[in-house]
Amino acid sequence: MNNVQSYIAVLDPGSSNLILSLGYKDDMGKVNIVSSKSRPIDTEIRRGVVQNVDQVGLMVEELMRELLRDLDRGCSIDRVYVGLNLYSTQCIDSSEKLNLNSQELITEEILSELFDDAIARSLPENKEMIAHFEQEYLVDGFPCLNPKGERPDSLEGRYKLIAARTQYMKNLENSLSNAGLKDCRNILGIQASAEAVLSEEDKNKGAVVIDFGGGTTSMCIYKDNVLRYVCVIPYGGKNISRDLKQLNLSFSQAESLKLEEGTALHYTELMKKEALNKTEEEIRFFSEPLHDDKEINEIVVARSEEIVENIWAQIIYSGVEVGKIGSGIIICGGASKMDGLEDLLRIKTQMPVRKADLSCRLSSSCRVEFQDPAYAQTIGLIMLGEKGGCRGPLYSGQSKEQPRQATLPMEELEEITQKAPQKRPKTEAVKPDKKNKEKLISKIGNIFDDLMKQGDY
Template sequence: MILSKTKAITRRPFAVLDIGSSKICCMIGEADGAGGVRLLGHGTHASAGIRGGEVSELEALSTVIGKTVQAAERDAGISVTSVTAVAPGGTPFSSICKKSVKLSDAVVRRRDIDRLMARSDNGNIPENYQPMHLQTLQYGLDDVRGIADPRGMRGTNLSVDYTLVCGLRTSLANLSEALALNHLETDRFLHSAYASGLACLSAEERDLGSVIVDMGGGTTSIAIFMEGKLVYVDTIKIGGNRVTTDIARILSTPLADAERLKAIDGSVMPTDITGVAPDSLREVVRLGRSDNITIPALGTTTEVAGQTIERNLLSAIIRPRIEEILELLHGRMERARMEHTAGSRYVLTGGASQLTGLADLFAKQAKKSVGLGRPIGIAGLDEDSSGPGFAASIGALIHVSRIEENDPTDRQTRTLPHGPFERIGAWLRDNL
């Protein structure tokens, strides 16, 4: 008898929480019954207690999480007891792994896949790390590879190739603790760039090979998709906030004004009257253009006139930091031997991706096709919650809406319970 391949998708409402260094966003959604997901409510709050994707002050982070989740609950008209946590930090590590099992009989059944996925991954997990996300790439039966779903097929040995994403145990435990202080359980962790890829890349882009670059305030995360599957993730602890700090320090202006300068007047591709981009601050000053910006000096009020700078000086402050981010990302991919796997398509998203000229600089430096990604595929989004800064939250909703009931892959990356009663409950859920 061949087992049914009908997927049982969870229909009840679920919540995701994107924990970023600039903002924290909670979204509550539900599967719409037609393969999509509908947004029921959302809440957003400025971050506190987190820096570079890591918890820096637990109480402050817990307070902000509580306010964010409460705002989403009021908007949706329902309460939640658990969330899927989306995080760029935790010093993520990814690898492509393989494991196999001998079949109990000649026909592959669901229990064989469960047994295969339950096999220990200890040899693939670095010390002090724990699994965040696992995605199957392909199954194999004996010498046959490239099988999408082996159920009902015949063979002797069943194997699976999969991408394993792990995070530092201490980092993830502290994020879980911030949630627990608000009486929230952590269902699972997702890497933010993976989630953004689900929201911003079309199925064809993921199939042909694309790189999603999620630029947040405190981190920049990257995920590589190939043949529709996730094959690599990484994070560097530099984001848009570092650019803001550079502007504030060099120009001696308040951080709030530096952020406004970056968003409104900033660009990474400055040009002089000849159309040539300047290469240094000295060259910018020499140009003598009349395209000036007046900014308040540090310690002055808005009524007091500040200094006047040329617009190209601002660009020359911004560009080196963006080039550093590009170099670090490229270096990480080279060390992981993923630079050729990445394909020829880069898609930028995240709150810091809206900087003028960013896509042009990426295209020039990487010699790739570069586009700006906006999240799609969610019903109920308004203009305030549909920008690039919400890509990870929306992608997480898409991921959770597609999880099958008792999915063996999801069970293997479910957040490990801490207390004895939680461990007993987890064992009962998995075995009864």
Template sequence: MENNIAIGLDIGTTKIVAMIGRKNEYGKVEILGIGRSKSLGVHRGVVNNITQTIQSIQAAVQEAEASSDHKIEEVTVGIAGQHIRSLQHSDYITRPDSETVIDEEDIVRLINQVHKLVMLPGEEIIHVLPQEYKVDGQAEIKEPIGMYGGRLEANFHVVVGQVSSIRNIGRCVKSSGLNLEGITLEPLASANAVLSQEEKEAGVALIDIGGGTTDLAVFKDGIIRHTAVIPFGGNVITEDIKEGCSIIEKQAELLKIKFGSAWPGENKDNEIVSIPGLRGREPKEITLKNLSKIIHARVVEIIEQVYVEIKNYGHEEQKKKLIAGIVLTGGGSQLKHLKQLVEYITGMDTRVGFPNEHLAGNSDDEVTSPLYATAVGLVMDGLKRHERKKAEEAAAQQQPIDEDDNAESEEDMPQDEHINQPKPERRSFLDKLTERVKDFLDNAE
């Protein structure tokens, strides 16, 4: 596989997307090929039928290969699903020698300490994101490296998930004949694709309304502050239409996409859609007003749950205020008048996010649809991973490594560089998680 090409695999509840992309000379992402297939075997973001999921992944991958003339071997996969939850946690370490400055190893020690938190059975920490540090009680420190201090503490945003669900996704990828290159949290991937750096600084809540789940990621001061996965998405709206109008799912989905609106006020009483009856039965007549009432009721429920999570983050406090408001993305964000409804319920500025922030200018309209936000984000994540690998390899070639020094710290992180050399980024927990899942799958065969 060429080094500058990355593949994102978005395993969703309604669709599976394989997307191939590379960086062009302007640093933008160029999408070379895309494949999608109907997702069978995934429920609310969690795999519940391995065989069907494998078939769907293979179908999407083949289509992407055909449309791009590239062979897919490695993929970056997103994890979401109702088992993901997040919590806030503070922890501290006391440094043995406060005469030396705080370095990378102190931070790794502090982060490793968070990993000792006791979780519910079957749960594992996926992500540990430092929010802000305190050194000897001095608060609001963004970057403590290089400072003097005896006690280093930090607030952490800890994301927790069920390890079996993550392994199942790894299993599906591997059984589809692909290598797992990386695992990323889906709300993070979508956020990277549709948000600008300014929005993340100012404070913004990204709501990704998918088929089976709605993901939330809250950013402030450029750092992710809160994540949540709500186990409702576009599917429950379709389900309600199906029940409410006594029609089959396919018709309900089409009705929602073509005529659906989240705001019942605008439809006149006499606007009617006629739906062909099943084999020999009379056609059904449905008023658009009733249709949008059904949709409205469910959408309000979803948004209110998301709003509870935004309040949990604490956006009403002055310094946690989300100045950039809300960005909606995902397939569900294409519902007519959803923006107005979200603004009405939350009182926050809202826009629909398209993943064209980082895409090359000549990208296909299809690719820049909010439907593909997560897939684009996963491709970007894969490309970033390649760049990090290159940087690490370059750094490794530049320095002679002292053998015994190497022995103890190799697994934690790259060695402390000479000050003037470019420093490889700290390896994220998702990289470590990916390795753990890979090891598990290799040993489980």
């Protein structure tokens, strides 16, 4: 029995990569990821929503087989924790009041009844609740976090309900069922990311967690150890790559260009930063970037600023007083690695901003690669998961094979039949039609409004 380890299986169905991981928590509560496998996503999942149920099911099935081979001996995955970042995620304020006339003692049953009434009143018919968070109770009008044991005249419960479209949830459920997974526990993706990147002090002082993904950008706000607000913006790193395709590039070329040369800061801001570190003599010979570099920068910045502006609007809309968010903004996710993103957020929000440090959550034997901010949700899912969903031999510290590196995803389905342009050398910039430049950048600002009209906001 001492040779058997209980593992936790977690799935991150992202819009860029589908990631299935196996890990456990040691005696100190630290996470050790035994193995992690991924598949690049093209059009099978868009903005966190499963579009091709059969194909996603086949991908998950393949990942499971690869994952279990790493353990050398036979075991099976009976339960998996799934992170949800659907673009249709909605944060609903809900409250319900109960008159007790000082006759009844408040029990757990009464609190459950109060919550059930709140759901029945507030949850739309085409939505399914994926999480809920108690905000506070009012006992005879006075705030209270735990009213059990009191005998008030009235009791009011206030909640945040996190819901998504029922059809989207069914798509995910069916794809996992096709892969042979029957026990799937859904967890709000941004809640998992926050669990990985926030300390208890951060949650108490107040913090904004932003997970920059490929197809969506998720955000949540904690204050006084309670999750106060959640939103999912239907924009991510892949949108920037799509914008760069307007420079006559393939999606893979645009993705490479974004990673190599992209920055979220406008070149004028970069020039200001450069000037601060130069002498007057050096500034005299310091020139603006080349024309083609300006083109690239303006496209990347236009989309980056749009995403950040929407994040800021959501922070204001949340109702949490900005001045009381003591720990500021913490960013994670694969797209958070873009150069200049921290600075742009700091400029737009006037709040302290830092990148997530995942090393403090991982055991000393966990591979360094899992400190990448793209694994924040995976680590958080393991932290929130319960052991027992997968049992196998003790982890020896070495996997049978190294994790498979995800390749760059293809763009849209119609691009498969198109001949990819020859990759241009880094020194040669492709010049777009100058007449279309202004039109392109103006269009970028309008896309979000059109997309929101099609969504579920």
